Amino acid sequence: MTQVMTKEVTVLIEEAKAAQQKYESFNQEQVDKIVDAVAAEMTAITKELAQMAFEETGFGKVEDKITKNLFASEAIYSSIKDERTVGIIHHDEAEGIYEIAVPMGVVAALIPMTNPTSTVIFKALLSLKTRNAIVFSPHPAAVKSIVETARRIEEVAVKAGAPAGLIQVIEQPSLEETERMMQHEDTAIILATGGSQMVKAAYSSGNPAIGVGAGNGPAFIEKTANIAQAVEHILASKLFDYGVICTSEESIIAEAAVKDEVVKTLLEKGAYFLNDEQVEKLSKIAIRENGTLNPAIVGKPVSVIAKLAGIDVPESATILIVAQTIISEDNPYSREMLAPILPLYIANNWEDGVEKVSQLLNIEGIGHTAILHSTDKAKVEAFGLSINASRILVNTGGTLGGIGATTMLNPSLTLGCGTAGGSSTTDNISAKHLLNIRRVAMHYDR
Template identity: 50%
Template sequence: MILLSTNELTSAEELIISNASNAQKAYQEFSQEQVDHIVKIVAEKVQKHSLELAKMAVAETGMGVVEHKEMKNNIASLEIYKSIKDEKTVGIIREDFRSKIVEMAYPFGLVLAITPVTNPTSTAIFKTLISLKTQNAVIFSPHPHAVKSTIAALKICHDAAVEAGAPEGLIGWISEPTMGKTRELMRHKKVNLILATGGSGLVKAAYSSGKPAYGVGPGNVPVYIDKNANVIQAAKFIAESKAFDNSTLCSTEQAIVVHASVKRIFMNELQKHSVYVLNDFEKQKVARIISPEIGKLNAEIVGKSALAIAAMVGIHVPKETRVLVAEESGIGKKFPFSVEKLSPILGLYTAKDEDDGIEICSGLLDIGGRGHTFAIHANDNRVVKKFAKQMPVSRVIVNTYSSIGAPGGSTGLTPSLTLGCGSYGGNITGDNITAKHLINIKRIATGIKEVKIPFSKSDHHLEEFTSNRSEPLESIVNKVIQDSKASVDSELVLKLVKNVIQNYSN
């Protein structure tokens, strides 16, 4: 994709970019202690507004659950801060005295951060903190449908940073974002790195910009229930995980693949957690609203509750319903329950054995979600490793909520709201993106090994001449002169030979 300049950025927006770039040049002279103080103050200040920002995000986008977005904001602020606070990101960050290697960090410069409509405030907070921690400036291009809540979070972060001593303008944003402006920002000469969270088209544009970029691919997480799993626990975790913030996290389970031998028990348990099983008629109605056009997700259902979706298609479900589920057998764009739905709707597949389970899960990942996440509930480590080996993903989440486990909420993974998909998903990394991904490292290396560089063939006479260690240079020169019948100034020859050898050595 060739990105042509659209000249959509206004002079005011160009000034914001310029101010951020200049602020970063000043900020990169700050000490580690100064940087850490600023990050701490920003994290603490914005966390106090978690609930307020959550309410704004839900009101503006119509997506998700206030209490869950508040939880995301808390994770994006204090939990992210705790995970990066002790990292060295300024100046000398490591010294290996044995190998005589010194590593020094230096920032990228100006980071362009693109935020999604599904998680606007939490993603903005997260990207701000990791940028500040690494002495980068950051400019945000919010999603057009989440501008107010995103900017509200950024203003809190900016004011707190300046109050703590950061240069004015270190955190900036585009108040009237468009796709044209975002693409122009990607190619802007002052932008040094892109952090892209959004749709696959946006991520592809980031990778096509010619700038270093961390983009994340879509998730279409299958969750496998093995025959030896704790079925009661698995049903509870999957229901709660799928209902979390109305399934707006890409790491949320999208389809259940259950071993046939435990299916009946599992389904009984699943329905105890406000999961409604659609009949064939209801399934067809929901399928049409998931994808009115084959292969295209209906944005109107993203982040909406199960009750709201049921009302959209005119079906009656119990008022406590949190998740809708329908049995499916096909996989592909023609089967809406098999794709990523970003809403509390699950597909259900039956696996006759482990190998069948692997085939179904792999197929689901292949149509969308390669490189992202796979979830499994099993008490046999052999089964876990067997599936993990076969799944084309960057993270395998075991016996917990996939939605918050993959970002590090219920697992030991690095806390992050940007999850790389590795080469499976066409990304540069499969890591949970954090501060370490926003620094460069220069290395000072001192010689520690004796290396003898051999003479070339053209230098074989000099090699023979200098390899005679048993005689002093003066004796060799005098011997050559005595063997010659010509009249030669021995002191001059000796001086010339010494100069030649000295120059060769240098």
């Protein structure tokens, strides 16, 4: 059997650059035709790609991966399809300013194993819409599904008139090849979605980068909240794809005045409270000795996690609740777990609840996402002013709220964390972040 040779990243970037130089001469109509065709094809094969991602990684649920793929090919597409990204995109006659959209060039895109196919669709659509080329660096645990998604996108884009080579993928990824891609002189910008070390490497590459930090979203249920609604949103959010989206809730803080109602509602909805012995057993398998998250629990159902930890839970259990009182870097339950596990803290009052949210984010997830359940408008405003997170979500689930599916935030699968989280922006990333804007300014007498 003849071995198929894969291209080195330098060749991929050369081919991507050559294709992009042709593509940047395309007009808006030509660009939109290509983007439309890719979005339609990704919608048509979303189930196939979701099944492939599930079989390869073992994370989450096929039906939720279908939803994520459709979010990329429909919701994100809808948010950018009418946006002007070619030529003069804005003209202010009064101030004498013209704004001209200019593509950046070759986008280097890191793709995580948690959301492989949906992230490829998302980043490819943004790149195509802005007349950029893109080179994907897959997580090694999701190579097959990422390569296939990229291949299908390239195929339909070329059929719609795009130059061949706009969509490239490293088929045998390694740390060395990824670093070479990020540091290459023809890489215009890096879109880094993945582990914190890789995001740091992106920012230290010498090229412009948009990286996103870890999530660890606390959900604070304060005393005026609609408890039934709050618990329903939190559990549905945490169960979506078994918690692998970075805006998923990672803990609950309940104000003492509503503690009993929160606990009662959690039990009624299928949550299972671990006893002290079970909490200890679970902590030993959740975080590895080197301090990193154990991938064996990521995106897995309660039954699998319980078996790994050697604990017995009812078959009806959907979420594992871990009562906690200590927030610290030494406590694994103060960390992001990306699994249906929710630590529960009790806050003495509003001030204590806000403090606990801040403490959790300071350990991990600073600048990312926090959630508040409240009917008190003043408390909502105070929370927004106090909490160092780029997304403050109110009375909605973190998972879909953070990516803009159940809120009016910009639909996105790459979420900035601001400088606090080591990111260059607090935005939900969209097409505008992959454009250089050239401004023509007339003389103006002030």
